[in-house]
Amino acid sequence: MRKIVSQLFISLDGVVEDPHIWHFPYFDDEMGVAVDAVIGRADTLLLGRRTYDSFAGAWPEREAAGGEDAPFAKVIGDARKIVVSRRPLTFTWRNSEQHQGDLLDAVRALKNEPDGSRIAISGSVSLVRQLLAAGLLDELNLLVHPIAVRKGMRLFDEAETPTPLKLLSSATFATGVLDLVYAPAGEAGEGGYEEAKAHLPHSDR
Template sequence: MGQIAVHEFISLDGVFESPSWTFEFGFDPAMGETLAGVTGGATAILLGRTTFDMFAPAWRDRTVEQDPGAPFFNETTKYVVGKGAPTEEWGPSERLGGYDADAIRRLKDDTDGTIYVSGSGQLVRGLLADGLVDELHLFVYPIALGAGERLFTEGSSPTRLALLDSDVYANGVVHLSYGPAAAASQDQA
């Protein structure tokens, strides 16, 4: 049985959309090591359709010389959640259709290793609400943007999480790794 590990770049005020605002902070090599740890055991990628369509042209022609993560993103099977077919072609991929918690539970049951998720806000909100996220990795940037789509939207149900680990990088970014609160309290018992 697999587990789902989500990775998000997020501002202090919770904005995660279009993370070009992260560029001014640079990419600390230690962040790459942390991300490699998250993706290292991954055998599948789960993405929302919009994120898939954004990632495809950004990754499909990258080589390992340009980015050490290129083989992972280009060669790993990507499962795409969302209405409508992806508009982009990109390596091995399968369309799952609209969000269906039971279909994702079956994917977890049928997967050995980690199912990696990045971006895909609507999908991640559904996964969190349905208790399907095993690890939530937030890379919090030292900036409040004041506007933009937030990962945790106003009016959503409370989401209880337990801190598993944290790191601070030289560029001011903080990595917070969370798991389900219930699982963490059982581990402590």
């Protein structure tokens, strides 16, 4: 079964909206490696329409320009790009297609394809939320920037039930960015102060 991995730039206060406004000062070689490990190594990208429009408006030109970012632009240009949208779309960027039918059914079919390569999601917050809620997202990679943006859409909206996660790996970049990889954790744990107090530090003083 194919694995679906999402990668998001996120601020310390949980904002994921318009990262191009606040995240570039933190983009260094370490973050470049992290992005390549998720997005650059996937042969299929699953994208919301807004993220796709942003990518399609920039990466083909960067590839054609032949600058230092052209190799990465070619990689994502060569990848299969499946775009989630409720309205019909016309594509000019190669290897782009619109998903057909029910979203969750389409994602399940993708995961069950015989090819074992990774499916990556970049940005596309609404899509990430839906797949998390349906139990179809295998990994959530958050690149947490040391800045409080203080306005804009946050990754998790208000809901009646929590979304428990388990930490798979973590790394700290020289810029202060945290590279955190989570997976769904099933049910939230139980417990209260009576259970927690046994773990408080004890002193004979």
